[in-house]
Amino acid sequence: MSDLFVKICGLRTARDVDVTVEAGADAVGFVFAPGSPRTIGAGAARELAARVPAGVLTVGVFRGQSVEEVRRLTEESGVRGVQLHGDEPPAYYEALCAPGRTLLRATAERVERCGEYGEDLLLIDAPDPGSGKPWNWGAADFTAPAGRWLLAGGLNPGNVREAVAATGAWGVDVSSGVEAERGVKSPELIRDFINAVRSYDYSA
Numbered sequence: 413m414s415d416l417f418v419k420i421c422g423l424r425t426a427r428d429v430d431v432t433v434e435a436g437a438d439a440v441g442f443v444f445a446p447g448s449p450r451t452i453g454a455g456a457a458r459e460l461a462a463r464v465p466a467g468v469l470t471v472g473v474f475r476g477q478s479v480e481e482v483r484r485l486t487e488e489s490g491v492r493g494v495q496l497h498g499d500e501p502p503a504y505y506e507a508l509c510a511p512g513r514t515l516l517r518a519t520a521e522r523v524e525r526c527g528e529y530g531e532d533l534l535l536i537d538a539p540d541p542g543s544g545k546p547w548n549w550g551a552a553d554f555t556a557p558a559g560r561w562l563l564a565g566g567l568n569p570g571n572v573r574e575a576v577a578a579t580g581a582w583g584v585d586v587s588s589g590v591e592a593e594r595g596v597k598s599p600e601l602i603r604d605f606i607n608a609v610r611s612y613d614y615s616a
Contacts, residue, residue, distance in 0.1 A: 416576065416609055417533075417583025419562060420590065420602060421473060422450035429460045431599040433468055435606040438583070440464055444485045445475035445497060449595030450587065454488035461490050469493050469514060479507045486513075495535065505530040518564070526559030535585055538565025556580050569604035573612045584609060 420432045421441030432440055442457040443450040452460075461470045471493035474482045486494055486508075494508050495516035505515050509530065517531035526534035534557055556579055563581035568589035576584060590605050592598040 416581070417560075417562065418606055418609055419469075419471065419583065419585040420587070420605075421471070421585055422448075422587040422591075422595070423460065423597065424450060424452050424456075424595075425597070426460060426463060427599065428597045428602070429463050431597075431602050432606075433464060435603045436610060437468060437606060439469035439471055439493065441471045441473050441495065441585075441587070442489065442491060443473045444482075444489070445473055445477065454485050457489040457491065471495050471514070471516060473497055473518075479504055482508060497537075502529045516562075520565075522555065523557050525557050526561050532560070533583075534559065534561040535564050536561060536581075537585075554579065567605075569601060569608045572605060572608050576609070576612075 417438045419439035419441055420437045422443050423429050423432060423440050429440060442452050442460065444454070445451065457472070464470050470491040472486050472489055472491040473495045475497040482494060492512060493514040493516060495518055496504060497518040505517070508515060514533065515531045516533045516535055517529050518535040518537050520537050523534065536557065560582045562583040562585045563575055563579055564585035566589065567575055567584055567586045572584055575581070586605055588594070590597055590601040592601070
């Protein structure tokens with residue numbers, strides 16, 4: 413059995429949250445960045461986050477928003493993690509650091525290690541995040557960052573094992589790869605994705 417960290421992102425309904433938690437995810441993500449079909453309000457996110465047990469991390473996803481807006485939405489929604497998905501500088505992470513809060517840095521850049529910006533978790537994504545388009549994570553010149561990092565971008569139940577085996581990722585993050593249609597999650601695909609990760613021996 414695999415103990416990889418699994419995050420399912422872009423959840424918008426109670427069914428999505430319940431299925432994800434029951435299937436064994438380590439984190440659930442709520443999108444607060446504007447312009448996404450998965451964007452949710454702070455009030456709705458608070459209701460959903462209340463369904464999540466303490467052992468599962470709740471994460472708010474932001475992009476191109478001010479520190480003040482990120483802080484306000486984080487407090488109003490009650491999420492315990494903040495994922496910055498843009499070109500926010502290290503000062504953002506310093507400003508948002510708080511006791512009990514987990515900071516995630518998402519980037520399409522290739523970086524050497526997790527923690528360079530003060531983040532707790534690093535997420536390496538495709539150049540076009542949220543599109544579901546895979547990138548060449550299997551390239552010979554891909555070098556995995558040191559530390560706790562999640563692979564994202566174009567993952568789905570059919571390719572996640574190959575992706576982790578190729579990259580040595582500490583964890584994985586998926587959104588569009590477990591959707592029946594854009595912005596609408598599939599309970600079956602969520603279960604299939606988590607099962608594909610958990611049932612594979614990456615050390616073999």
